Amino acid sequence: MKKYIIVLLVSLLCSQSFAQQRSRINTGWEFVKHDLGGIWEAVRVAAKGSSESVPIWEEVTLPHCFNAQDAVNPDVNYYQGPGWYRTQLKLENPYSKGRILLHFEGAGQKTDVYVHTTKVGSHTGGYDEWTLDITDAVEAFKKTALYTSQFKGLIPISIRCDNSRDLQMIPSDLSDFNVYGGIYRYLNLVYVPQLSLEKLFVKAETDKDGKAGRVVVKGRFYDPGKVGKASITLHLRDPENKILQTLRVDVGNIDEDKFLAEFKIRSPKRWSPDQPAQYTVEAAVHGEEEYIHKEKIGFRHFEFLENGPFVLNGKRLLLRGTHRHEDHAGVAAAMSEGQIRQEMVMMKDMGVNFIRLGHYQQSRIVLDLCDSLGILVWEEIPWCRGGLGGDVYKEQARRMLTNMIEQHYNHPSVIIWGLGNENDWPGDFSEFDQDKIRAFMTELNTLSHTLDPSRKTAIRRCDFCRDIVDVYSPSIWAGWYRGVYTDYKRVSEEENKRVKHFLHVEWGGDSHARRHSEDPDNALQKIEKSQGADERSGDASLYGGSARVSKDGDWSESYICNLIDWHLKEQETMSWLSGTAYWPFKDFSTPVRPENPVPYMNQKGVVERDFTKKESYYVFQSYWAKEPMVHIYGHSWPVRWGKLGEEKMVKVFSNCDRAEIFLNGRSYGVKKRNSADFPAAGLRWNLVFESGKNMLEVRAWKGKTMLRDTVHFDYETRPWGKAAKLELSKVSSENGIAVLEAKLYDEKGVQCLDASDLISFSLSGDGKLIDDQGTSTGSRKVQLYNGRAIIRVEERRGNSVVGVSCPGVKTVFINL
Template sequence: MKRFGGMVPVSVRTDNSRDVEIMPSNLSDFNVYGGLYRYVNLVYAPKLHVEKVFAAAQVDQAGKKGTVNVRARFNKEAAGTNSAEVKLNLIDPSGKTLQSKTVQLQNFKGDVNISTFDINKPILWSPDQPMLYTAELTATIDDGTIATHKEKIGFKNFEFVKKGPFMLNGKRLLLRGTHRHEDHGGVGAAMTEDLMRKEMIMMKEMGVNFIRLGHYQQSRIILNLCDSLGILVWEEIPWCRGGLGGESYQAMGKRMLTNMIEQHYNHPSVIIWGLGNENDWPGDFPEFDTLKIRNYMKELNDLSHKLDPSRKTAIRRCDFCKDIVDVYSPSIWAGWYRGRYEEYKEISRRGFESVDRFLHVEWGADNHALRHSEDPEAYLKEVKATGEGDERSGDAVRRGGNARASSDGDWSESYFVNLADWTLKEQETMPWLTGAAQWPFKDFSTPARPENPIRYMNQKGVTERDLTKKETYYVFQSYWAQKPMVHIYGHTWPVRWGNEGEEKMIKAFSNCDEAELIVNGKSYGKKKRQSQDFPAAGLRWNIPLTKGTYHVKAIAKKGKTIIEDEMSFEYQTEKWGKPAKMLLTKSTSGDTTTVYVQLVDKNGVRCLDAKNNFRYGYTGSGRILDNLGTSRGSRYVEAFNGRGQISVKGTNGFVSVQCEGLPNAFIEL
């Protein structure tokens, strides 16, 4: 004790070695992190303490009669206690105590039923009004030991209508969703609470009312934020790909499911417990027995309903198990891994008709941030409508196989904007649709994608890995958000190109009733927003451009509210050949220097569609800001429109840039 100054040292050893009998599979399309990256607490446990409280808040379909049944689980040592006085308080969202009850307990074994509250006309929890009550339990024994526990709860009723839509509190609600991985540029899974809060608020501001937390139990901080922000939740265990292991593997899955449900039972945001993802994907075990997988899925389904009869069960992409769970999502990637995005509605309808309760999770397209295209569809002439939208083995690879956008497309933000715009306007006209969840909100790291423009990154996010918004964020916002907004497409597209006098489309995404476009001081008229007028819900203008600089302003109006957005770009008419060299420039802000790369042809003309790879190096006393998993924060990365960018924390030294087939380039900081 002297050695440690009277303190007791505690050491924690973690091991992330691969064990095929441990979920999740290494075939999963996300990094399986080791180490401690969530809060770790040393807990003082007195003679009597509360381990868990289960507060089941329910309300009838009319929303008029609510009940809260409270059970508690005490520590094992409490079983030796003769009795305790337990006081329960039910506190409304304003902090007012509505009801109090006091009971005497003599039994502390197992889950102890404490009491039930009846409440008339509770304020219902919903995405628009996420009202939270508090259940407070205080237990006191004869020696004066007091144990207190609080849980936030909410009253709601929901239904996935058989062969129909999703209902919340008696009204249809279209689930407008996204996905989240615990991953962030520079910190990996070790996200701070501030970063988590920023991420979830950005989702809510985009208009999200539903999230699937893929593909593992996530931090209670995220669940708390979903409760308070009003975001409905599908949370799942990490049975993801690889097949089915032996007894220890299966026991782990059941233990994970039990822990997830018990730990997040009280969160009013949760509506679905997910039992697995892509369980039709073999590879970890010599045997892939669909019957055994079905039997295990049934066991998980039964366990979930036993632990929590109030929530639904669901899986994604395992057709031979789709009849077991309450809600099923097939694989539909229309316009990316298969077919064209114009087929989305029909493919979704067939999926809807194949099960009792349908919910579409995972759709979208990879898009390399800051890469734009004048004609993103030009690359897809060989991609035909197939009537199918499922992802198949090898589709994620950028070469070979059938013609598809994931291999033949340009991976531009422009293409994803078109795909999202079309899909969202279609979802507005599908009254039978429960909802859909775009995949994912933010780019994330993965061992499965070494050939992507940013190596080992899944780039389907509407934000970059550091939460920098991509253009598609505003497309979703224009369909989903309630607060008036307007955004001209192309804020990160500084140079457009084409022929002299050629008409170019300028799009504004807005949820306002109308918008006016002004280019270099000249109005090009007002247009009414009509959601079914693709693209940009009719807010588009074809403007003849000549070589030069353009300043564009959009003025949008919704009722008496008027908002504006503006941006500038240059228009290039010179044609270019293949890249011949790199031009480097720099800028300094405080103690950070940023280096910019531009590919030009032999005549010095900018190559605005070049996708060459850049490899950055740095020599000096500072630190290169790489390995962030972003277009401007990666050491080896594809160009965006012939450009590249890297930053250095420091103002001295040299930055080098390599590009295969071209002379190396250097710049002194």
């Protein structure tokens, strides 16, 4: 962990463009979640509390998302519509002839910006960056009497965001993720001189052997003052920030992108997941006022071998990947830099070396972290489901592809530009024409290679376009939407033969955190063995159709750990495999899954929406992580069950060489790890538990390093009958937060340990339920996990009554 922090600090110090006079505008904002009659309603001033003080604005900080809570509110559709932000800024440009810019790192989905009542610009697209020059409008407002009389030397800024449904805008509302609204990424105030660099395009390349490095630098100037020419000093710095080479160039006719310089370097330090070495190109634009622009780059050489593996810097690298949506408990898309960093470090600690950013361009913070941590990237535009729209729709797709490539061109982590996802999924338009989709996909593929010939193009799940792109990922969901997980290797081999470059992204299945099973593979007995493994129309539904684990399974962590364990075991033996990416790393909200155990949540993550690790996180670590680790399955399984004297399997996930298990202080022997020995790579024991309390301890060794892990649990030997009563108790209270647990019992008082009923929490009084989090312990409506469920309450030093209800059972209450 310490080495990651050092790498991240160095990256933050060196990576930002616009190194001078740039600041985030996070505070001082007000927000209203509906439309206004016009811009005048945002800027007029009335005494607070007066009858004219409408609408009522709330104070917020940026980033901010309309849908921080309602995206997972089990009782409503999430809000899609306009919302307004307003603030007043003290603007003092340090450059005598400089410009004032607002730089949006992302705002959803359509945005209008005003200086006082003057509209200065608009943008459509919720995921790419964009910049507005507000200088002229600011200077014009400063000349009015309002500037000094009413606004006291401050500049009123108003911003309207709108995520209303729009068929002519990507992504489709049929997509399996929310189309969020708000200024949900950082907004920056930037001062630049009259002549500056808008972008530096830096191509760093090396041969397979890494003996020769070449850096080609091109620039795009921002010259609203029509200076017309530029003088620049360019420095190439090594990973220790030492200047290797310096060039001084004079450039004329800067109205277009210009070649600036070429550096050659012998045997550069190559960028890789294990050693993500980053160089820096620094450009100083000389003029009446100097401007400095920095870009981080990396030297690496990669290729996808035909029907074979991925090669980085001349050596095979199995891409061990996952996916990321921009979504988190309590804030939705408005993740802070700290939260983003925590998420990416958790991925790296799990052993990830590859990520697909689904299904849209993501924050520059994410890409910077991928560069510094050593995570290869597939990034894509949000042409996702629904079909193909008209000219406005297609122009947005072209624009967003162009922006994504230009804005993330310099990142050494990026190896693939994604052109679409599930484009074989109709629904938005009356026409679904495969030939027209193929034609537009071909156009995007050509555009991508024109803008950036050095990266590959890819799509996932659109078989009638698989021959257009460089890399293709078909739909393979063995053991979830179709088939059984033991089909995985066979199906993958068949798909690999159909395309030149195969990369399997999206596999796995849902798991309801804290739900466990003594017989997790039971549903596989219902599956027809000839089903195949591709996801088809209706497979995500919990009703109808043929038997499938996604519908007929128990959604337990126990099952998904078996599925993941099998896949990872097989991947180690597939010498031709380029790599895979598990879908996804973290649970995320979605409007198309209201009936899931946590309503409106896609629960396929290996961590919950608040970063709580599921058991499956440790399965990945046991195969992928380099640091020694050991984990007994079942830390969130407080009660196991079975017959007295019955053997029960205990699984240990570890990357250590050997492990010894102890039950209630007695050793049951040492076993060696063998990844071919499923499950748990041979680290499993069949043990007989005592009725009542038990303790498991494991000791694992990797070389001379020894690690321990322990688990405490009860063993229930009594059978239970029909659910008859609920119990609600206060488990703990700390710092004003009470933890409540509901349990379901039969009429004899035995906990119904396989119960998965939907229950509802409610509160009356001074406290507040901590709900609408999209987690197993942060939802007022949630399916039970093994006959229990947890909710947290802000007590607020008052009196409250909390209730819990379940259909067919008497509602119970507790006084706090």
